[in-house]
Amino acid sequence: MESKLIRLTVNGREEAVVADPLATLQDVLRDSLELTAVKSGCGQGGCGSCSVLVDGELRLSCLTLAERVEGAEITTLEGLNETNAIVPLQQAFVENYAAQCGYCTAGMVMAAKALLDRNPAPSRDEIVEGLSGNLCRCTGFAPIVRAVEQAARALSGEEAS
Amino acid sequence: MSMKDLGVVGRSVGQRDLESHARGQTAYYEDVHYPRMLHLKMHRSAEPHARIVSVDTSAAEASPGVVCVLTHEDLPGKKVWNGLAAVGVGPEDEPILAFDKVRWRGEPIVAVVGESAEAARAGAAKVKVEYDPLPGVFDVEEAIAGAAPALTAHWPRNHYIYPDDHAAAQIRFGDVEKAFAEADHIVEDKYQTSPIEQAPMETNGCIARPGGDGRITVHTNTQAVHFARDNTAAILDIAPGRLRFLGGTVGGGFGGKVDVAVEPISVLAAMRTGRPVKFKYTREEEMQVSSTRSAWRLYVKDGVMNDGRITARKITSYQDSGAYLRFSSYGSMKHAGHMPGPYTIPNVWVDAHVVFTNRPPSSAMRGFGVMAASFAIEVQMDKVAKTIGMDPWQLRLLNAYRNDDMKAHRKEVEDGAMVETIQAAARLAGKELPAAYQAMTSWDRKAG
Ligand code: FES
Ligand code: FES
DSSP: OEEEEEEEEEETTEEEEEEEETTBHIIIIIIIOTTTTSOOOOOSSSSSSTTTETEEEEGGGGBBGGGGGGTSEEEOOGGGGTTTTOOHHHHHHHHHOOSSSSHHHHHHHHHHHHHOOOOOOOOHEEEHHHHTTOOOSSSOHHHHHHHHHHHHHHHHTTTTO | TTTTTTTTTTOOOOOHHHHHHHTTTTOOOGGGGOOTOOEEEEEOOOSEEEEEEEEEEEHHSSSSSSEEEEOOOOOOSOOOETTGGGOOOOOOOOEEEOOOOHHHHHHEEHHHHEEEEHHHHHHHHHHEHHHHHHHHOOOOHTSSSSSEEEESTTOOSSOOOTTOOOOOOOEESSSSHHHHOOOEEEHHHHHHOOOOOESSOSSSSSEEEEEESSSSEEEOOOOOOOHHHHHHHHHHHHOGGEEEEEEEOSSSOOOTOOOOOHHHHHHHHHHHHHSSSSEEEEEHHHHTTEEEEEEEEEEEEEEEEEOOEEEEEEEEEEEEEETTTTTHHHHHHHHHTTOOOSSSSSSEEEEEEOOOOSSEEEOOOTTTTHHHHHHHHHHHHHHHHHHTTHHHHHHHHHBBBOTBBBOOOOOOOOOOHHHHHHHHHHHHHHHHOHHHHHHTTTBBTTOO
């Protein structure tokens, strides 16, 4: 298939990549833009390791055609650290030991961000629901849920973090 | 020695790579990108047991974007192997790429290398293999009963024989039959575990990249980087010095990334094409064809006295190795050595067999051989408690090993803490223990 030019706005920057029209957003982010925090645990929508934000909505980049999100604002985990300062959500993952191998972590953080952006004070059930598309095989989900709870408290100013 | 000398003991220590994980900066094997990188996909057996009549790769070779096709004829060194051959485990029984027969569904037959993962996949789907199906065997006891078809010539009864001519990993301690005759109760049962996939979030994979100096760099997510390099060199019959293996953060392993499943064929493809080659298991391959924890069948028979002392334990177990040996003989030795569990039992008899069936080969997973043993033993302990009407916590405390006790495999207990562990668990669970049981210690059998 003929390659084509795809224009994307990723982490606030305009990017243009030459890709197959059927290239997934995951392929373009990982392979063309080297945003390798985007992972690929299944490539079929089952694990959440490739989660990114598209116009603030949580999306599985492995099931999203890059061409279809031209013009949208795409955010990967790397986009959270544009100033190099660790953000409270990431800090909460560190303090709660919410990662072991780390392979699921980028997707978890992005799913948590999508949740907290629309619901800054989620209940535990809402957090579980918000992370329900993301699998972790190492850590167990309890520390991850605790991290999101801590981040929610930090963001709502109840706790300095 | 003071607590200060012990450094981290008793203190919470930060996890070094946590911040890097949270920032998405941790590098995994596939986070490197090389120009002109090729992709490898495997054509796998559609049959669990069959003779291979013919393999036709012509359509695959003609498929758009296919760069090279590899069969067993292209292997420069070994055709069959075992990962522990260098330490005397054998015989080498597992084909790198199947030739005369296939022995499990999913067995690799032809590697297809393409300009993209999709080109390689499409090419691999076009390989034509003609099979002459053979009856399969999928049950460990049927496999060794005599009527089942033999998988390989090495084991006519599908039953592994240890190099010292033992049919099983064995423990002989005391006299179980005499103790059974004198016991107040006999408690017997059969236990079965399932194969379990390690299911790491990152599937098995590697990238092999030829360098101008004749050396090949391999980015791999193996859990055993030197082991993988040495086995790759042995399989391909090249000097280990030509291979530069780079490990790194493994995206979950749990024993599922020690099989050297992807590196040898990727290195061969890189040598053939002169280009970087990536071989990454799909999620489906990870779940269906990567090795699992073995399934085990165990028969456990205990002799028990009215006061709760277990005086004899006899165990016969069958590990389902799948079609090939891999590390199963070692797994059964660990399994046997773990018997009779963390208890002091004066008479113990164990036969732990390794059996071949037409299932995917099994391999390591956390607590290799030990988890199946612990599962059966602990369910059995509850059954013993029920049979004699004793509290299961008290039964375990009574029989728990104490320091200086001789274990069944002739090693004295040192630094045992089984008693204290059960007591701590009881406290956490809100379980009241009688004073005599609270006073028990690992240091003195008479205490309590
Ligand atoms: S890689 Fe997208 S959901 Fe698993
Ligand atoms: S930390 Fe390994 S998969 Fe979640």
